[in-house]
Amino acid sequence: MSVHRESAAKLYVKVRADFTLDGRIVPLMLRTEDGPACRIDRIVDVRPAPSLKAGGQGMRYTCRVGERTLMLFYDEPYWFIEADDSR
Amino acid sequence: MDRIILHCDANSFYASVECLYNPAIRHRPVAVSGDAQARHGIILAKNEIAKRYGVKTGEAIWQARQKCPELLCVPADFSLYVRFSRKMRRIFEQYSDRVESFGLDEVWIDLSQPGLCWDEGVRMAHALRRRVREELGITISVGVSFNKVFAKLGSDMKKPDAVTAIAPDRFRELVWPLPAGDLLFVGPSTRRKLAAINITTIGDLARFDPALLQSRLGKNGLTLSAFANGEDRSPVMPSDQRMAIQSIGNSTTPPHDLTCEEDARCLYTLLAESVAARLRAEGLRARCVSISARTAQLSTASCQCMLKEPTNLTDEIAQAALGLFAGRFGGHFPYRSVGLSCSHLSPDNAPIQLDFTGNEEKRMRLEQLERSIDGLRRRYGHQIVQRGVVLCDRDFAQINPVENHTIHPVPFYAG
Numbered sequence: 001m002s003v004h005r006e007s008a009a010k011l012y013v014k015v016r017a018d019f020t021l022d023g024r025i026v027p028l029m030l031r032t033e034d035g036p037a038c039r040i041d042r043i044v045d046v047r048p049a050p051s052l053k054a055g056g057q058g059m060r061y062t063c064r065v066g067e068r069t070l071m072l073f074y075d076e077p078y079w080f081i082e083a084d085d086s087r
Numbered sequence: 088m089d090r091i092i093l094h095c096d097a098n099s100f101y102a103s104v105e106c107l108y109n110p111a112i113r114h115r116p117v118a119v120s121g122d123a124q125a126r127h128g129i130i131l132a133k134n135e136i137a138k139r140y141g142v143k144t145g146e147a148i149w150q151a152r153q154k155c156p157e158l159l160c161v162p163a164d165f166s167l168y169v170r171f172s173r174k175m176r177r178i179f180e181q182y183s184d185r186v187e188s189f190g191l192d193e194v195w196i197d198l199s200q201p202g203l204c205w206d207e208g209v210r211m212a213h214a215l216r217r218r219v220r221e222e223l224g225i226t227i228s229v230g231v232s233f234n235k236v237f238a239k240l241g242s243d244m245k246k247p248d249a250v251t252a253i254a255p256d257r258f259r260e261l262v263w264p265l266p267a268g269d270l271l272f273v274g275p276s277t278r279r280k281l282a283a284i285n286i287t288t289i290g291d292l293a294r295f296d297p298a299l300l301q302s303r304l305g306k307n308g309l310t311l312s313a314f315a316n317g318e319d320r321s322p323v324m325p326s327d328q329r330m331a332i333q334s335i336g337n338s339t340t341p342p343h344d345l346t347c348e349e350d351a352r353c354l355y356t357l358l359a360e361s362v363a364a365r366l367r368a369e370g371l372r373a374r375c376v377s378i379s380a381r382t383a384q385l386s387t388a389s390c391q392c393m394l395k396e397p398t399n400l401t402d403e404i405a406q407a408a409l410g411l412f413a414g415r416f417g418g419h420f421p422y423r424s425v426g427l428s429c430s431h432l433s434p435d436n437a438p439i440q441l442d443f444t445g446n447e448e449k450r451m452r453l454e455q456l457e458r459s460i461d462g463l464r465r466r467y468g469h470q471i472v473q474r475g476v477v478l479c480d481r482d483f484a485q486i487n488p489v490e491n492h493t494i495h496p497v498p499f500y501a502g
Contacts, residue, residue, distance in 0.1 A: 003108070003167060003170070005108045005109060007109060007110055007111065008111070009110065047222070048174075048222040048223070049221065049222060049224070050107055050222075050223060050224020050225075051224075052107075052110065052224065053110065054110070055107065055108045055109050055110045056107070056108055057107060057108075057171075057174075057223055057224050
């Protein structure tokens with residue numbers, strides 16, 4: 001797929017999500033290729049946006065994972081996070 | 088009531104999308120180019136930094152590198168650009184149902200509605216510009232005016248990420264001082280003709296006697312005169328209305344130059360096959376066949392002929408094309424690229440005059456055969472069935488003009 005582009009600041013992730021009755025996608029958990037699964041505690045904001053840091057564009061979910069805020073992007077059909085945020 | 092029309096032009100569209108997806112190249116001079124190995128090595132788009140070096144769209148990669156040695160050329164990824172174009176369009180369609188695309192990166196939007204004032208239209212243009220930047224990460228320039236021609240002119244005046252408004256009461260001061268060549272439809276040839284009668288600005292064109300202009304430029308003269316005076320009334324086509332197709336064509340730059348009649352027969356048959364398949368897919372037949380050929384020096388010539396009966400058969404189109412080629416271009420090899428296009432279209436369910444010789448019956452059987460081949464190719468790929476003539480050159484046999492990238496020219500007027 002043409003939107004699948006690697007970059008230093010981009011981490012593709014696996015996502016477990018709810019597909020709600022009204023057609024929304026609500027990500028619940030995410031996991032990098034070899035990392036542990038992280039539960040998403042809260043989604044603070046959802047909007048279409050570019051990722052200037054990682055390179056790409058899609059639906060951006062601003063997520064709270066423990067103490068951290070993560071920018072999770074759904075650039076169909078892939079999910080990615082901005083790498084610095086994952087550490 | 089004056090209309091409120093926007094023209095939105097995505098700035099350096101292909102290059103902007105590439106830079107968005109690859110942050111590492113964002114601060115370098117970048118150009119999106121065709122494949123140099125396949126001899127399509129021209130610049131298709133460049134970013135702002137490359138523009139500052141004087142890199143121009145349409146020039147060869149080696150020419151661009153002479154101006155900017157560190158120019159980074161990335162291959163075009165059309166599926167990504169089409170996807171972005173659709174995303175942009177989805178935003179525009181939230182503002183009006185009259186959104187008309189002009190290529191992948193330009194649209195007109197008619198915002199006019201009762202009670203919407205001019206200032207409100209300009210505010211909406213700014214809102215739209217901001218949304219594209221914030222949601223998609225690329226920028227657009229927007230022209231706001233009371234007709235399509237001036238709106239397009241406006242979007243070229245200030246770039247990138249800007250709005251230019253040309254109001255009905257201000258177009259004389261804003262538009263008339265601009266060079267005549269900036270107006271839609273004024274290409275290099277028309278510009279030369281206008282210069283010969285001392286018309287250099289759009290204002291000169293507007294003030295010139297239309298009848299005299301018509302005697303010099305034909306019907307186009309009247310159109311240009313009306314455009315310059317702000318009298319373009321062409322509508323913005325609604326989103327769901329398909330424009331009537333006026334011609335179907337294909338061209339190709341093969342992996343090596345055409346050097347003999349055999350090469351020409353092979354390539355024109357390939358192109359005729361693709362054009363005929365597209366005619367059948369659209370339910371059309373054509374009466375006029377035009378061909379073009381481009382020399383290694385990049386000068387292009389074309390010619391056309393009318394057929395006795397409308398057709399969508401490969402052989403009839405190929406024969407007409409080869410007849411034209413032999414008459415006009417034969418013996419002047421080599422050629423770098425060739426094109427074929429069919430026009431004067433009519434629906435394929437129009438009544439046919441049968442004859443006693445059985446010729447029409449034979450044509451109907453041939454059409455059935457070609458439709459079966461279309462079906463096979465849809466299911467198993469283009470190379471599953473090939474004509475013997477195209478196998479004479481291994482490089483040419485790999486060309487698939489139907490699926491290869493083609494950007495369709497869009498007629499300005501709805502046909």
